Amino acid sequence: MTATLTPAPPVLDLPRPPSRRRETIAAIVAGAVILVSAATLDAGWARLLDLPRASWEYAVLMFQNPDWSKLWRALFEMWRSISMAWLGALLCVVLSVPLGMFAAHGVGPAWLRHGLRAVFAVIRAVPEVIIALILLTVTGLTPFTGALALGIAGIGTQGKWVYETIESLHDGAAEAVRASGGGRIAVARWALWPAALPSLMSFALYRFEINIRTSAVLGLVGAGGIGSMLSNYTNYREWSTVGMLLIVVVIATMLIDAASGALRRRIMEGARARGVDRIR
Template identity: 55%
Template sequence: MSLAIPLKPRQPWLRVVWISVTAVVVLAFWSIDINWSRLIDVPAEIARYLWLMFSDPNWDKLPEALWQTWRSIQMAWLGTVLGILIATPLSFLAARGYGAPPVRGVLRIGFALIRAVPEIIIAIVILSVTGLTPLTGALALAVNGVGTLGKWGYESVEGIDQGPVEAVRAAGGGTMHALRWGVWPQSAPAFFSFWLYRFEINVRSSAVLGLIGVGGIGDMLTSYTQYREWSTVGVLLIVVVVVTMSIDAASAAIRRRITEGAPVRDLDRQ
């Protein structure tokens, strides 16, 4: 008795998609005016600028670099806190089962639109009102944080176990009781982890926002790069890398402790 092997289903639309994507990529390369011959000189130019920046760093600028980095961290922290205060209640309203469908739809579209706009564009719009101040950068980070924190928040709420929520409702609790006693205890670790991760993102983004003159280490880095003071630029890059990596490491350790809990000691080995 022979077994008939089913034929592989044909998906002509998938082939059309792949051909279209390939055509777009090829046309993108051909339409951009790129001097491919200069790619040969890129490694040598990178090595030359690295030598200019790090062969003899200007350590006299270290105190100012640390101060400007601290201002960038303050900007990132304020933007994170404001984003949390706005996004957290909105994320609950955007979750299925807790917000009205029209409200939920509007909030989700709003979160998507905010995420589609880079922080630097938001900052350019805000600076027309607040001027070139660190507050401009903090507000831009807060607005952009609402988009990401709101999305992460409602996805976390929708992914919890519905058993405790149903138990609260069965006991006569309303929506607020369900959120307080059924949703929040389960989603709190994820929310705390999201908040810390957003702070990491804001620390890096605050340096980029300095390029438009809102203050912080990015502003200082732009100024010395324009004047081609490479020895000072090298010190600034060292400070940015060390501080950013330190904050990332500390935040990752805290997030791991929140999500995994305290380590369990083996009492049998004691």
């Protein structure tokens, strides 16, 4: 009777598990930065416990009995803020759309593309309030200063949205224009612009929504509008008037957001055929 030898199982050369050393080090560094920032920040953390009570106290002062005697002036100042936001959005779109298109890959040359992107990054790094403070020395305490600040500050973000939208488009139409002998300008005009127009219009309306909120902040530094009125009455501790102003700001902002959102949905989705909803 002969014994049969069982072959030894093959030794599998399994790959080593991926190293997560970089992620671990990055998480430790981020946690250390947060802890050091919280420890060195000169803030009264104990006063946070009193925040709910103080918030309720000021809410009662502002909204228990709002002073509606200055409603018409508040509506006028709100209209100035809306005008400021609209002019700033127009200035931003007019400048950022062509610049953003030249910053897109395949449209502008490399030196111009990188230069424009650097300019957009620098503008995004400067808050609207700082731009308004710089412009105040030239244009004075007027709503036009706020409109200029909103327009200049929005170019950085709007330009980034434009070139990212252009670069996300399909290359079929652009290749067809190039195959027919078209240059960069022809590609941008006949292939990229029609395809990107709905998204760019939606971004322009969104920029207007952002400017509505920011215009109230710019009023705090003297740029005019409802923000200046809020700042003045807050300094004088007239909380009933401040409450009325906040109600006006909230209602106006919500109405504009609803109208702008409906327009943006109409632009992106297109008009529905009549009778479709009835059939459904």
